[in-house]
Amino acid sequence: MSGDDHESRTEELLGRMTVEEKLGQLQQLAWAWDTGPGGGDTAAAEAAARKGLLGSVLNVVGAEASNALQRIAVEESRLGIPLVFGLDVIHGFHTTFPIPLAQAAAFDPAVTVADAEVSAREARSNGIHWTFSPMMDVTREPRWGRIAESIGEDPCLATAYAVAKVRGYQGDDLSAEDRIAACAKHFVAYGGAEGGRDYNTVDVSEQRLRNLYLPPFKAAVDAGAATVMAAFNTINGVPAHANEHTLTDILKESWGFDGVVVSDWTGVLELITHGSAADEAEAARRSLTAGVDMEMVSTTFVEHGRDLLASGELTQERLDDAVSRVLRLKLRLGLFERPYVEAAAALTTPTAQARAAAREAAGRCMVLLKNENAALPLDASGVGSLAVVGPFADSVDLLGTWTLPGAPEATPVLTGLRAALPDTDIRHALGVTAEGTDTTGIAEAVAAAEAADAVVLVVGEPSAISGEAAVRSELGLPGAQEQLIDAVAATGTPCVVVLVGGRPLTIGGWADKVAAILMAWHPGIEAGPAVADVLTGAVVPGGKLPVTFPRAVGQVPLYYNHERTGRPYNPAEPDVKYVSKYLDVADGPAFPFGYGLSYTTFEVGEPQLSRERIASVELQAGAPVEVAVPVRNTGEREGEEVVQLYIQDPAATIVQPVRRLRGFQRVRLAAGEEREVRFTLGGDDIGYWTNEPHGVFTVEPGEIHIHIGNSSQTQLRRTLLVT
Numbered sequence: 001m002s003g004d005d006h007e008s009r010t011e012e013l014l015g016r017m018t019v020e021e022k023l024g025q026l027q028q029l030a031w032a033w034d035t036g037p038g039g040g041d042t043a044a045a046e047a048a049a050r051k052g053l054l055g056s057v058l059n060v061v062g063a064e065a066s067n068a069l070q071r072i073a074v075e076e077s078r079l080g081i082p083l084v085f086g087l088d089v090i091h092g093f094h095t096t097f098p099i100p101l102a103q104a105a106a107f108d109p110a111v112t113v114a115d116a117e118v119s120a121r122e123a124r125s126n127g128i129h130w131t132f133s134p135m136m137d138v139t140r141e142p143r144w145g146r147i148a149e150s151i152g153e154d155p156c157l158a159t160a161y162a163v164a165k166v167r168g169y170q171g172d173d174l175s176a177e178d179r180i181a182a183c184a185k186h187f188v189a190y191g192g193a194e195g196g197r198d199y200n201t202v203d204v205s206e207q208r209l210r211n212l213y214l215p216p217f218k219a220a221v222d223a224g225a226a227t228v229m230a231a232f233n234t235i236n237g238v239p240a241h242a243n244e245h246t247l248t249d250i251l252k253e254s255w256g257f258d259g260v261v262v263s264d265w266t267g268v269l270e271l272i273t274h275g276s277a278a279d280e281a282e283a284a285r286r287s288l289t290a291g292v293d294m295e296m297v298s299t300t301f302v303e304h305g306r307d308l309l310a311s312g313e314l315t316q317e318r319l320d321d322a323v324s325r326v327l328r329l330k331l332r333l334g335l336f337e338r339p340y341v342e343a344a345a346a347l348t349t350p351t352a353q354a355r356a357a358a359r360e361a362a363g364r365c366m367v368l369l370k371n372e373n374a375a376l377p378l379d380a381s382g383v384g385s386l387a388v389v390g391p392f393a394d395s396v397d398l399l400g401t402w403t404l405p406g407a408p409e410a411t412p413v414l415t416g417l418r419a420a421l422p423d424t425d426i427r428h429a430l431g432v433t434a435e436g437t438d439t440t441g442i443a444e445a446v447a448a449a450e451a452a453d454a455v456v457l458v459v460g461e462p463s464a465i466s467g468e469a470a471v472r473s474e475l476g477l478p479g480a481q482e483q484l485i486d487a488v489a490a491t492g493t494p495c496v497v498v499l500v501g502g503r504p505l506t507i508g509g510w511a512d513k514v515a516a517i518l519m520a521w522h523p524g525i526e527a528g529p530a531v532a533d534v535l536t537g538a539v540v541p542g543g544k545l546p547v548t549f550p551r552a553v554g555q556v557p558l559y560y561n562h563e564r565t566g567r568p569y570n571p572a573e574p575d576v577k578y579v580s581k582y583l584d585v586a587d588g589p590a591f592p593f594g595y596g597l598s599y600t601t602f603e604v605g606e607p608q609l610s611r612e613r614i615a616s617v618e619l620q621a622g623a624p625v626e627v628a629v630p631v632r633n634t635g636e637r638e639g640e641e642v643v644q645l646y647i648q649d650p651a652a653t654i655v656q657p658v659r660r661l662r663g664f665q666r667v668r669l670a671a672g673e674e675r676e677v678r679f680t681l682g683g684d685d686i687g688y689w690t691n692e693p694h695g696v697f698t699v700e701p702g703e704i705h706i707h708i709g710n711s712s713q714t715q716l717r718r719t720l721l722v723t
Contacts, residue, residue, distance in 0.1 A: 116168025401467025466502025
């Protein structure tokens, strides 16, 4: 069905609907997961569907359950309008891929495309039409649990992943049997919550809103994202669910978004708790008129919409606009033609191909933080015995946050290593639990280490302490894990630490005591085989950090793209007092944004510009500047390097970050191979948004420094003069 057909069908339906039926289309209710129709927890949704007073349901899982509820809506309601079923398919349905923050570490959007395509295929076959993903919240807050669900601290990286995941979910045809509607969330600035506390206040200037937080959402909308979700936080004192400036002025009018804006779970009702609405009627009015189109779980729209319409506080035009957006989504999904799924064809377990994709993705996401004396890769011929110890060595708790009930467990690291090293004597000891204080098991771990040629210590965070409402005030390893590392490292046996977790961690003094550190994140269903692939060299690590690792939690927020102060710290003058620094911790991060090692080495050469000066008007008119840089594998084995391009505007009307990532490419090179990597810079890369509330983008004359290398701390530079 064409777009014109969708509009005519929408108009025809609107003309037949009562006010109650229109308001019903704006209602989304929650289901009791795998409970079928007829259960006590599902009576309200069934009754509303039967009366044609329900637009969507979330958390229906399984083809049979979704078909049963859909039949009630389609075959028993007056107009037979189908329901749209939503679910938090964040990084997998049956096949759990690495967490989104891990995927960002690949610096390869193809990784997130693979996740989205597998997820869409599995979800749609089970009756799910809509995922509440991708989360595009740029964040500089490692204490915030939802950093695990993000792409990290950089808007350029998040923008690339936003486009990739939207296209991976939706493809070219939303009605296809293997596609689902994407939802760009949370609109907007949720990642800036004060203190890293979930749902907390955000106070942000217009220029930072537009330069830091909005770009991934704009890219997602331009890529065709079908829906957008409002954020829980306030923005400059106005809750996102009642923020007309962001939801209507920017999203719908400036960007031309014609999809559905859905609230977050009870987000409309929470306007009262925020202190932004006196009662439910006012909450409904403020949210609807600001631009929210569908209410998740709370019911203020359906309960107060008629009265708001009668009083003139809600216009008929706005109501019809919201309903049209919901109907348009259902038409694009093809639900009027094919409201049901074929239960016999539902995918109920990961396929071999899906597992292979998840394993490849996990390997590409891992970041090698340290590798002293080439401790890695493990040499099967030289390591006759191996101790595999730690709370996550034989654990299945490697899926990470936001996994669905019934998703298959992860394969443990111990299992993966035993399969990869069948001729190696592998011994296992727990040592300590993930969060406990009992250290009596450390003796067994020490004995295993003393009897082995090498140790793999798998430590980190349980999945439960990252994700939504999982905020930490400290970022070190929980429980007695650091004591375990100290004791095992003291044996003198070469020790490799595999870190699992959902956020940057403060890696303390133990880092100096071990030979190698591999950041594996929460790698997903194929965790064990993927970790083994990297440890044994079957996969050469090539990931980079998408977020800064601080030395201490007191440095937070610590991020690479910060603005300069009038008294910046100079490492060449460490004893100068009156500069911006801490007294009790060394300046800068433990590991910077964009950092990551390999089993080979690379050399990034001097960048060359296609032109060294260009007029501002040319840039704004679309004239590009080409940047070329040679990169060579100087080691003895094949590997992958991420070439990164940063810019800096050293003198601007509004002070600009010391660096801004504007391009990256992950390239595979054989030993000794050299390749030229090319980037294109335009006005969008060099200019910035000002503080004007109506949105003003400027490209100012002056020098632009262009940095290219393999981390945010690269020193290679060329200067472009903008006239």
